[in-house]
Amino acid sequence: MDKFTQNYVDSFMSELIAKNPGEKEFHQAVREVLESVAPYIVSYPHLLDLKIMERIVEPERVIMFRVPWTDDKGEIHVNRGYRVQMNSALGPYKGGIRFHSSVNLSIMKFLAFEQTFKNSLTTLPMGGGKGGSDFSPRGKSDNEVMRFCQSFMTELQKHIGENTDVPAGDIGVGGREVGYMFGQYKRLRDEFTGTLTGKGLAWGGSLLRPEATGYGACYFAQAMLATRGKTFDGQTVCVSGSGNVAQHAAQKAMRLGAKVVTLSDSNGYIYDPDGFTEEKIDFVKNLKNVRRGRIKEYVSEYPTAKYFENERPWGVKCDIAMPCATQNELDAEDAKKLIANGCFCVVEGANMPTTPEAIALIQGAKLLYSPGKASNAGGVATSGLEMTQNSIRQHWTSEEVDEHLHRIMSDIHDACIKYGTEEDGYINYVKGANIAGFIKVANAMADQGLV
Numbered sequence: 001m002d003k004f005t006q007n008y009v010d011s012f013m014s015e016l017i018a019k020n021p022g023e024k025e026f027h028q029a030v031r032e033v034l035e036s037v038a039p040y041i042v043s044y045p046h047l048l049d050l051k052i053m054e055r056i057v058e059p060e061r062v063i064m065f066r067v068p069w070t071d072d073k074g075e076i077h078v079n080r081g082y083r084v085q086m087n088s089a090l091g092p093y094k095g096g097i098r099f100h101s102s103v104n105l106s107i108m109k110f111l112a113f114e115q116t117f118k119n120s121l122t123t124l125p126m127g128g129g130k131g132g133s134d135f136s137p138r139g140k141s142d143n144e145v146m147r148f149c150q151s152f153m154t155e156l157q158k159h160i161g162e163n164t165d166v167p168a169g170d171i172g173v174g175g176r177e178v179g180y181m182f183g184q185y186k187r188l189r190d191e192f193t194g195t196l197t198g199k200g201l202a203w204g205g206s207l208l209r210p211e212a213t214g215y216g217a218c219y220f221a222q223a224m225l226a227t228r229g230k231t232f233d234g235q236t237v238c239v240s241g242s243g244n245v246a247q248h249a250a251q252k253a254m255r256l257g258a259k260v261v262t263l264s265d266s267n268g269y270i271y272d273p274d275g276f277t278e279e280k281i282d283f284v285k286n287l288k289n290v291r292r293g294r295i296k297e298y299v300s301e302y303p304t305a306k307y308f309e310n311e312r313p314w315g316v317k318c319d320i321a322m323p324c325a326t327q328n329e330l331d332a333e334d335a336k337k338l339i340a341n342g343c344f345c346v347v348e349g350a351n352m353p354t355t356p357e358a359i360a361l362i363q364g365a366k367l368l369y370s371p372g373k374a375s376n377a378g379g380v381a382t383s384g385l386e387m388t389q390n391s392i393r394q395h396w397t398s399e400e401v402d403e404h405l406h407r408i409m410s411d412i413h414d415a416c417i418k419y420g421t422e423e424d425g426y427i428n429y430v431k432g433a434n435i436a437g438f439i440k441v442a443n444a445m446a447d448q449g450l451v
Contacts, residue, residue, distance in 0.1 A: 117437030194390025214248025216378015
């Protein structure tokens with residue numbers, strides 16, 4: 001990066017941090033994109049004159065609201081709700097809702113910012129947004145979750161709609177929560193529309209939506225591996241997380257011939273030296289999705305596996321690592337372990353799960369590495385396909401949805417190669433994804449004037 005461009009990056013980040021103090025996740029996400037796109041921006045002076053990047057990092061709208069609800073004992077609780085409507089240059093705001101105790105404004109803004117470029121990469125007409133609350137469904141009864149979701153949607157419904165903002169699920173928000181929110185939206189607005197995605201199949205949902213993020217990450221990984229003449233067949237894979245994305249990434253990798261040996265949650269990870277099977281994945285799905293238990297219970301059912309409390313799985317020897325849990329879960333020390341153990345491919349299934357220091361080490365060692373905005377875009381892509389099905393009042397088969405998903409992930413990979421191939425032939429997927437996503441958003445904003 002030349003001196004002028006570096007000065008532009010440093011000046012931009014100084015102003016952003018001063019304007020948004022304490023929002024470290026948001027700062028991290030912006031810097032990662034800016035360092036990739038800055039050379040492109042400075043080479044097109046009209047983008048500097050139009051202050052495109054300054055406008056992209058400023059949300060079009062931030063909604064914060066209180067969410068009062070009562071537990072089963074009648075005690076009143078108050079949580080905070082968010083919806084960050086980041087950018088609508090390409091279409092209605094689109095992005096998930098996260099219910100987790102860690103949720104704050106910085107995390108919501110980082111996720112909405114990332115979502116803007118991720119949605120751009122899918123080529124579908126979707127802008128970027130994100131929402132959530134510091135409410136945690138863990139340990140709550142169904143009725144408590146329902147009362148919270150109804151209270152949350154009572155306020156949120158004022159700001160969303162099928163042509164305005166279409167939320168979906170995220171961490172802590174699955175089919176149960178989407179159902180409760182959709183029911184309240186329908187009751188208050190007296191309309192049955194595709195305003196939320198991730199709905200039940202009987203009332204507007206799409207086949208393969210639960211599987212899409214994990215499956216899409218594996219489709220993207222297939223394309224990455226092919227650039228080095230490899231496939232999943234015979235590879236050992238470590239997956240973090242045990243929620244929706246991790247479950248289906250593990251399942252698809254396994255079906256593609258890999259041996260998947262780890263899953264995790266916030267308390268620790270399990271290592272199964274025999275590898276997962278369809279039966280074992282079904283057990284995990286029941287454990288996490290129905291019983292809402294902890295991953296350590298897997299060891300009671302399959303005693304050849306081991307549980308490692310308060311540890312992450314990145315010290316386990318593997319060929320492919322798939323971080324599918326949460327942001328900043330793979331740090332520099334973890335990256336060193338992966339590299340030392342012969343890992344040659346890191347595929348993000350979560351949003352920004354790898355720290356900047358770890359990314360630098362991974363890319364420095366010339367490992368295959370994909371950022372989440374590229375490799376986990378399958379979830380929002382299939383949400384976009386659900387929106388299409390709702391609009392035309394049709395229901396596609398799983399084969400049709402899977403065909404669209406596979407094509408979208410392949411197209412995203414092609415875009416990353418186009419903009420991310422370095423002079424030595426190394427494919428910098430971070431650079432490729434950021435530039436490809438940015439160009440489309442920037443051009444749309446320039447076309448639409450100063451709004």
